[in-house]
Amino acid sequence: MHRITGRAGGDSLIEMSPSDSFNDDINGYHQHASSSSGSPQQEQSPIDKQQQSKDSVFFRDGERRIDFVLSYDEDKDGERKQERRKIYEANLVNVGLELETEDKSESDDGKTYFVKIHAPWEVLATYADVLKIKVPFKANDIPDNSEMPMNWLSTPFRLPEHIMHPEPDYFTAPFNKSKADFFLIGDKDTFFPPSVRNRIVYYILSRCSYFRDECGDKDKKGIKRLLNNSTYTAAFPLHDSRYWTRSKDANCESERYNLHKHWARFFCFFKEQPLNLIRKYYGEKIGIYFAWLGFYTEMLLFAAIVGTICFVHGFLTYGDNEWSKEICNETIGGNIVMCPLCDKKCGYWKLNSTCNSSWQSHLFDNVGTVFFAIFMGIWVTLFLEFWKRRQARLEYEWDLVDFEEEQQQLQLRPEYETKCTNRKLNRITQEMEPYLPITSKCARSCLSGATVLLWISLIIACIIGVIAYRLAVYAAFASIMKDSATAHLQVVGPYITPQLATSVTASCINFVIIMILNLMYERVAVWITDMEIPKTHLEYENKLTVKMFLFQFVNYYSSCFYVAFFKGKFVGYPGKYAYMFNSNLRNEECDPGGCLIELTTQLVIVMTGKQVWGNIQEALVPWLMNWWGSRKARNHPESLYSRWEQDHDLQGFGQLGLFYEYLEMVIQFGFITLFVASFPLAPLMALINNIIEVRVDAWKLTTQFRRPVAAKAHSIGAWEEILNGMAVLSVVTNAFIVAFTSDMIPRLVYMYAYGEMSMKGYINNSLSVFNISATNWENRPDEDENPYWFNSSITTCRYRDYRYPPGHEKEYAHNMQFWHILAAKLAFIIIMEHVVFLVKFFVAWMIPDVPSDVRARVKRERYLVQEYLHNYEVEKLKIQLSQNGHNECSCTPMIYPSLTKHEVLSECL
Incomplete structure (x- = not known):
């Protein structure tokens, strides 16, 4: 029983x-x-x-x-x-x-x-x-000093008062x-x-x-x-009404209608969200999600502005790009013959054929990139610290203080109670409760971990497959495009290089693989989490969150990590190239404009594709399913189509509905923090997406889904720790991107150490020389692959590296400039990380997690609960004694202000 x-x-x-x-x-x-x-x-x-x-x-x-x-x-x-x-x-x-x-x-x-x-x-x-x-027991008597100076500036963005504050403020108690x-x-x-x-x-x-x-x-x-x-x-x-009209029943609040009118419509995108009404109608768990999403979107505005300024700076300094001028110059870049980029199917080519990609790379690879990478490291800290303060305020206003302990103790999952046949005494509640033996828990956890590792290995295998595709298909693209005078294929204006064609197609294939693996793994993650039999709903969501995030992290970011930190780093040099797993696939070189532009391409395709597909899936799929499901009901008179029938024909939101919303936003957060040094416009794209996302989520929740069961949540849960971890990791990744993926450090070293404060001659200095006669037979291009201008008088070719030329006593070994640049890169990483981390910790220390007024209100409420309960018990005892025939005594704190509770009770007795 x-x-x-x-x-x-x-x-x-x-x-x-x-x-x-x-x-x-x-x-x-x-x-x-x-x-x-x-x-x-x-x-x-x-x-x-x-x-x-x-x-x-x-x-x-x-x-x-x-x-x-x-x-x-x-x-x-x-x-x-x-x-x-x-x-x-x-x-x-x-x-x-x-x-x-x-x-x-x-x-x-x-x-x-x-x-x-x-x-x-x-x-x-x-x-x-x-x-x-928690329910109200006394009206809040603390003056509200939240009015800010020049509050009139926010008037156009505010909603009507009755929508924002539907009920008075009270002190509450359980x-x-x-x-x-x-x-x-x-x-x-x-x-x-x-x-x-x-x-x-x-x-x-x-x-x-x-x-x-x-x-x-x-x-x-x-x-x-x-x-x-x-x-x-x-x-x-x-739901309490239809979303497009108020209920005719005077006893219905029609809050669904108010939410749709003032929140879910897209043209309300510039208005604040009615968080109190959202919380009242849907519960605290959904309310805290939209509070976080709205705050994240607000903070993205500042990152988007700075990122756009950095991009504009790159555009305005277009004409000062000395190295691109040298590449495009017929007498400089036009006379530099470059070594083939692949074996057999790639011929020799001239450096000026990369003129367009060099100019495009400058838009993202400039001094502003360094500033923006440092700014984003600080922005992440400010975002997380200010969110803690906003969250603390919501916890108090929504009666969520100390909620986690209550949830852990009282709300066991029914599945846990059903599957756990063993019982033991809970030392806190002193009641017998179900429990899972430690041996069973360890076995289930090991099986779960092994399954996650298996799927992560599958992702890595797919990424290796995509890399193999890039290596194999590059030669095909190079062979197709060799007949063009510039070794490029012209398509509607801009030139498409073999590198760009390979990068774009590989990114698209990678995106398709990502979506397929996501679809498959979601079911597996839910299955293995159910198998672990978590004790509470909070523990269930946290376990599922870790599994899904680890998988999604590897799935979405592995290709970007490859392009940023591995591509072009282990190539070797002509005569001694490195090959993938000792196969005949030569390791990929970076685009002549640098690997940063390829990282930007990868980031744009994966990030944009995910956001567009996500919004289509979120909005279109529920609408189509509801339209199809209610096709019979559309033939009935409205008077016969009851409220429960209308809601029955809608989609179920599900217990994990918010989980996927959080996951989508956290993956986006990773794109705009981990790799933002390669694409300063990423925050702007995220801002535009989130403005749409807030209204799409609101629209589908109010119109396409049944009303979810209200649930409490005092925070965003495990996602907060994940965001903190990504914030720390983003400082490291952006420092490495600027140092090793961007050409910023080699240019600065040349300017201050070799170029006498000028960038003239940088291109010739950054390219090493190789003797064509020393080329291995397996590396030589086929006879018909070389361009028409190539002849036997050309005896050397150039490649991207810092090595001694032929004839030197250390022939083809790294020269001193290579070691100077490497030392500068490592020094930059150390300095940038220490500066950003120092600022992060200082900002985190300076900004308290809980606002002082909220701390005072919490203490005031706890004091009043004790005080009022004391007075209540005294009055109740007084009435009880009077009814039992004792002499009436005025044993209230007003009569005995100096007495304790026990002394008052003793006086009454």
């Missing part, structure tokens, strides 16, 4: 076992539910249905609110499922819930039954006590049913908002049994399992 630690009605504990209900006539439980609720259970005619508003969220009596709806169809396996439903619904009635069933003849498809659930005050009060839900008169309870029907009501009902549904325990086996329980075995087809709370 399963026992819930709570009380309903009187003092007896609530029993979820179906044994008591089977002592009665189980077949008559519907009539019992109807008679107890005052609503006879009988088929309603269409005219009765018309008399009730199609948007009604009440029972047929128009008084009791529908807190939850269950739906089911009768099918060939109906007897077993019908038996489960009878037991389950009988147990819901025993707990105190009230049910009302809509016959299938009244549904739009003619085959779906709807069970409407109402939680009366006694049930709500009992479980509000169990779940320690609800206690035995002290109900301590709290500010006006109307019991509206004291608990619909989001709290559906959260309480779902808590009961998740723990109620549907199996008769005749053989001594454990009970089967929970709505989730009933949904999985198709006993019920759906379980959801109701």
